[in-house]
Amino acid sequence: MSSPLRFDGRVVLVTGAGGGLGRAYALAFAERGASVVVNDLGGDIKGHGKSSSAADRVVQEIRAKGGKAVANYDSVEAGEKLVQATLDAFGKIDILINNAGILRDRSFARISDEDWDIIHKVHLRGSFLVTRAAWNHMKNQKFGRIIMTSSAAGIYGNFGQANYSAAKLGLLGLANTLAVEGKKYNIHCNTIAPTAGSRLTQTVMPPAMVDAFKPEYVAPLVLWLCHERCQENSGLFEVGAGWIGKLRWERSLGAVVRQKNHLMTPEAVEHNWEKICNFDNAQAPQEIGESLVMLNAVLNQIESQDVSPNPIGHSAPTSSSVINPAKCIGQKLPEFTYEYTHLQPILYALGVGMSTKDPDSLKFLFEGSEEFCCLPTFAVIPAQGSMIDGSISSIPGFNFDFTRALHGEQYLELYKPFPTSGKLTSQTTIADILDKGSGALILLDVHTYHGKDLLCYNQFSVFVVGAGGFGGKRSSEKAKVTVEAPKRPPDAVITDATTVDQAALYRLSGDWNPLHIEPGFAALGGFQKPILHGLCTLGFAARHVLKHFANNDVTKFKTVKIRFAKPVFPGQTLQTEMWKEGNRIHIQTKVKETGNFAIVGAYVDLVSSSMQPSAKEPKATELQSDLIFQEMGRRIKEVGNELVKKINAVFQWNINKDNKPTVQWTIDLKNGSGEVYQGPARGKADAIFTVSDEDFMNLILGKINPQKAFITGKLKVKGNIMLSQKLGTIFQQYAKL
Numbered sequence: 001m002s003s004p005l006r007f008d009g010r011v012v013l014v015t016g017a018g019g020g021l022g023r024a025y026a027l028a029f030a031e032r033g034a035s036v037v038v039n040d041l042g043g044d045i046k047g048h049g050k051s052s053s054a055a056d057r058v059v060q061e062i063r064a065k066g067g068k069a070v071a072n073y074d075s076v077e078a079g080e081k082l083v084q085a086t087l088d089a090f091g092k093i094d095i096l097i098n099n100a101g102i103l104r105d106r107s108f109a110r111i112s113d114e115d116w117d118i119i120h121k122v123h124l125r126g127s128f129l130v131t132r133a134a135w136n137h138m139k140n141q142k143f144g145r146i147i148m149t150s151s152a153a154g155i156y157g158n159f160g161q162a163n164y165s166a167a168k169l170g171l172l173g174l175a176n177t178l179a180v181e182g183k184k185y186n187i188h189c190n191t192i193a194p195t196a197g198s199r200l201t202q203t204v205m206p207p208a209m210v211d212a213f214k215p216e217y218v219a220p221l222v223l224w225l226c227h228e229r230c231q232e233n234s235g236l237f238e239v240g241a242g243w244i245g246k247l248r249w250e251r252s253l254g255a256v257v258r259q260k261n262h263l264m265t266p267e268a269v270e271h272n273w274e275k276i277c278n279f280d281n282a283q284a285p286q287e288i289g290e291s292l293v294m295l296n297a298v299l300n301q302i303e304s305q306d307v308s309p310n311p312i313g314h315s316a317p318t319s320s321s322v323i324n325p326a327k328c329i330g331q332k333l334p335e336f337t338y339e340y341t342h343l344q345p346i347l348y349a350l351g352v353g354m355s356t357k358d359p360d361s362l363k364f365l366f367e368g369s370e371e372f373c374c375l376p377t378f379a380v381i382p383a384q385g386s387m388i389d390g391s392i393s394s395i396p397g398f399n400f401d402f403t404r405a406l407h408g409e410q411y412l413e414l415y416k417p418f419p420t421s422g423k424l425t426s427q428t429t430i431a432d433i434l435d436k437g438s439g440a441l442i443l444l445d446v447h448t449y450h451g452k453d454l455l456c457y458n459q460f461s462v463f464v465v466g467a468g469g470f471g472g473k474r475s476s477e478k479a480k481v482t483v484e485a486p487k488r489p490p491d492a493v494i495t496d497a498t499t500v501d502q503a504a505l506y507r508l509s510g511d512w513n514p515l516h517i518e519p520g521f522a523a524l525g526g527f528q529k530p531i532l533h534g535l536c537t538l539g540f541a542a543r544h545v546l547k548h549f550a551n552n553d554v555t556k557f558k559t560v561k562i563r564f565a566k567p568v569f570p571g572q573t574l575q576t577e578m579w580k581e582g583n584r585i586h587i588q589t590k591v592k593e594t595g596n597f598a599i600v601g602a603y604v605d606l607v608s609s610s611m612q613p614s615a616k617e618p619k620a621t622e623l624q625s626d627l628i629f630q631e632m633g634r635r636i637k638e639v640g641n642e643l644v645k646k647i648n649a650v651f652q653w654n655i656n657k658d659n660k661p662t663v664q665w666t667i668d669l670k671n672g673s674g675e676v677y678q679g680p681a682r683g684k685a686d687a688i689f690t691v692s693d694e695d696f697m698n699l700i701l702g703k704i705n706p707q708k709a710f711i712t713g714k715l716k717v718k719g720n721i722m723l724s725q726k727l728g729t730i731f732q733q734y735a736k737l
Contacts, residue, residue, distance in 0.1 A: 005032060005223060007223075009033070010094040010095060011034065011036075012025075012036050012096075012226075013093055013097070013134070015076050016099040017038040017055065017099065018038070018055050018057070019040075019058075020196065021196050021215045021218055022099040024196075024219040026058055027058070027219075028216075028223055030067030036069040038058045038059050038072065039072040040072075040100075042073060043102070045103050068090075072086075076130050077121055079126070079130040079131075086134075093138070094145065095147075096145075097226075098131065098171070099147075100122060100126060102118070102119065104163060106162075111162060119163040127148060127171055127174065131146060134146075138182070139185045139187065142185055143228070144182065144185070146175070146182075147190060147191070147225060148172065148189065148191045149193075151193050152193050152195065152238065153165045153168060154172065175189045175190065180234070184593055184594055189233065192238075193238045193239070195238070213240050217241055225237075234286075249284065252276065252278055252279045252283075254276055257269055281436075281437025328433055329430055329433060332428065333429075335425050338385050339422075341421045342372070345374040348378045348381060348509045348539070349365055351505045353502070353539070361552075374420055376560075377543070378418055379412055379418055382426050383458035384460070384535070385426070386428045387446070406463045407460065407564060408463045409460075409482065409563045410459070410534070410535065410562050413456060414559070418455060422450055424448055424455065429445045430444060431478045433472060434472060434473060434474055434479075435468050435469065435470055437469060439465045441462070442461075442462045442463075443461055444459065446460065478670075481561075482600070483561070483586065483601060483602075485577070485579055485587070486581065490578055491578060491579050492548050494548060494575070496575075498532060498540070498571060498574060499571065501570065502532055503517060503531070503570045511533055516530050516533055531567040531568065531570075534564040537599060540574050541574070545576075545606075549578070555607065558605045558606060559604065560604045562587075563601040563602065565596075565598060566596040567598070573592040574591065575589065576588075584682075585603060585606065586602070587603060605682050608678055623662060624694075625665075628696070629667075629678070632676050633675060633677070636675065644673060648670050649686040649723045650666065650667070650669070650684070651666070651689065652681045652685035653665045653688075654691075656690065656691070656692045664680050665678055666679060666680065666681045668682075670686070686723050687719040688719055690716040699731075
């Protein structure tokens with residue numbers, strides 16, 4: 001269990017802390033070591049009057065328990081005074097809880113100007129003034145936690161509380177903007193909508209309910225949101241009676257009701273109203289950029305429409321008319337040729353942050369080096385080129401605007417080191433298309449060859465915004481899956497700063513998308529400035545692993561899988577965290593300045609040391625089954641792609657000796673041209689078999705019937721047991737010594 005949440009050395013200002021929720025917060029913070037400023041004007045629930053007694057009582061409670069607290073009696077409309085009192089008492093301000101409030105409940109027709117104005121002055125303007133006074137102090141110390149107190153009335157509306165509801169929802173908008181602006185200074189701002197017994201809620205809740213909804217049931221959430229371990233930002237939470245729920249905005253997929261070169265009409269809106277209001281497969285946008293991306297996609301869709309007239313009210317082409325999986329899956333793009341000299345690998349190395357400052361990098365940057373070689377992830381370059389040359393638009397049933405496509409994940413598997421120059425050919429196949437509701441996920445498999453030698457296999461996972469809803473499947477066995485990092489501190493961390501020209505340099509490797517260099521185009525995509533290529537970030541992370549765990553030996557690099565989470569801006573610092581588990585290095589990369597994760601669920605597989613040739617001491621075969629797998633690997637390599645097409649499965653074998661797990665072998669007949677290697681499956685195995693070395697040999701020699709071995713427990717099978725039937729063919733043709 002994690003250590004208790006303490007606030008020793010922290011200074012907290014709680015407004016409206018003379019009773020109810022504010023008192024509960026003040027007591028809870030003080031109990032856990034914080035110095036607390038207890039602010040309360042001491043007026044009644046309508047904002048009349050003034051008294052010091054409420055704040056003084058809470059201060060006395062805190063001090064009686066050994067805590068540190070001072071009282072303040074100013075109105076929140078005098079925000080500077082509250083913050084100055086905090087600085088005078090404790091020298092700084094770390095946490096601000098905007099809790100003060102009053103009520104002037106009236107039905108809408110009876111609300112006076114005074115009723116409206118005073119509610120906004122106390123709730124909205126008061127929170128603004130106190131927060132503004134604290135803001136620069138938090139910025140300078142690079143830490144701040146702010147809580148805004150909204151209300152269910154602000155979220156849902158409530159009879160007789162139009163003034164209160166408007167102010168409370170305004171606080172949410174204020175909090176969300178502060179969360180955006182404060183993020184880089186480690187200032188987090190969250191909003192709560194509490195339900196608790198207090199002077200305010202007793203006017204709208206029966207007495208029994210007031211007693212049941214104790215303020216102490218809200219305080220723990222507030223303390224967690226304000227602790228340095230909590231990274232929540234811009235969240236909205238309903239809380240009460242011991243329950244906490246997070247709220248989010250949700251948006252229907254909607255409908256495009258405007259046609260190119262035609263007037264937009266209310267009849268078209270009426271015709272599409274059901275679709276506009278249908279929340280099946282709804283989206284949950286989290287930032288304004290997502291809204292701008294969606295609108296940009298709409299504009300592209302409209303501009304790509306046929307200009308022939310349509311009937312009034314006829315909706316824009318739907319996602320099902322854009323992508324037809326039955327026609328697309330299995331289709332191959334024209335073969336793509338990539339010819340290069342030593343210049344391209346050097347440009348790529350510079351593009352992903354290599355520098356002559358590091359002597360170990362010279363072999364990737366100087367063609368005259370005796371060890372001159374390509375970074376392993378250079379293998380994404382020819383593969384990507386096979387997709388961005390425009391030929392993908394020629395696939396039947398695959399008509400969509402690629403400006404709506406987002407690169408979601410990337411998988412790369414190397415079969416041999418890349419030549420430093422040459423002529424490569426790449427073959428791209430539409431492996432699968434998934435319906436994710438808000439969009440379509442397209443899996444593109446790319447095999448790259450040098451002559452007849454298969455060099456590498458890439459899988460691009462591309463998400464097309466707005467192209468979902470065609471009734472397709474949501475998952476695929478063909479997808480290379482990400483893997484979560486271990487729940488422990490990383491074994492190694494490498495920090496590497498990108499330059500402001502990093503994207504401009506990486507573009508020279510062939511990805512010319514203006515999103516990465518032209519500010520106006522980036523703004524259309526919802527970004528404040530051009531972003532770094534996701535594959536450039538991949539290059540940074542992968543070379544960090546190569547340097548730290550493989551001593552920059554490219555022959556040890558086998559596989560990388562990555563999910564792109566958040567964009568990186570050129571000039572930001574990348575921090576790659578790494579965990580070693582056997583031959584697999586789990587990785588995640590975050591932007592140091594913001595704490596946002598750019599890469600998650602990622603890993604690099606290194607070649608097993610047992611697969612590396614050793615000049616000192618050849619590895620002796622300890623198990624009889626080793627000979628079978630080694631021979632099987634040699635023979636499968638000869639037939640190549642034929643067996644992969646026929647079997648399309650990955651089998652993992654756990655071999656025991658003397659009732660103890662001894663070795664694992666994987667027969668991969670799904671990826672690349674197929675291979676057999678020692679070690680667990682990279683990614684998910686379709687079927688896993690566990691058997692003793694002796695029984696395995698008897699199975700191969702036909703001395704044991706496989707079904708009988710399974711029934712008697714000598715052979716254990718997990719996963720898709722039906723696939724095991726295909727093993728008979730493999731063993732008969734490729735496993736006989």
